[in-house]
Amino acid sequence: MGLLNIFTGRTSVKPPAARERLFALTTAYITLETSYEIVSAGAAGIAVQALATADFTAMLKDTEEVVTATAGDLSAKVETRDDDYGFRWVIVRTDKIEDLVVAINGVSSSVEAAGYGERLLCAVFSFKDATGAPINFIYNYKRGSWYPFVPAPGDKQRNTERELQLKAQIGGELPIEPELERWFPLWGVPF
Secondary structure, three states, rough: OHHHHHHHHHOOOOOOOOOHHHHHHHHHHHHHHHHOOOOOEEEEEEEEEOOOOOOHHHHHHHHHHHHHHHHHHOOEEEEEEEEOOOOOEEEEEEEOOHHHHHHHHHHHHHHHHHHHHHEEEEEEEEHHHHHHHEEEEEOOOOEEEEEEOEOOOOOOOEOOOHHHHHHHHOOOOEEEOOOOOHHHOOOOOOO
């Protein structure tokens, strides 16, 4: 690690794996919707581990402006928020799943191009089933894989049975994380 990397908070970590796997959601969505009555809730977000540097802050501001301009073409709305755990979220809202994926990819590409790819945590796409119950599909940038996260009623409860059912239903179309212990719950996603 060089002196410049120490000052800027950048490291030479392996870049996020298989970014193109993010786009697998657009084709898997057809199966989710037609076979399992799971539809997009119209929101997605990407979590970035924030740094308290002027360069990082400027990069996020520029990223938000670019995605906002692009989102205008996609009829989407973009906002940023911080969560209770210190992560910065870029949140996109639109009815089209393809536009959500393109916008989230735009954010991750911008963050990576600025040299902060190791700061990308995950992308979360919000869905709901036929009963209106929430389902999230989480894309882990470091692993290049997806996993379902289904919150259950109660304080920080999850429906692991439903998550495993979703894995079996959609695992042939999405690159699902094979190690279940890496299916981390994300509480307090700000959308």
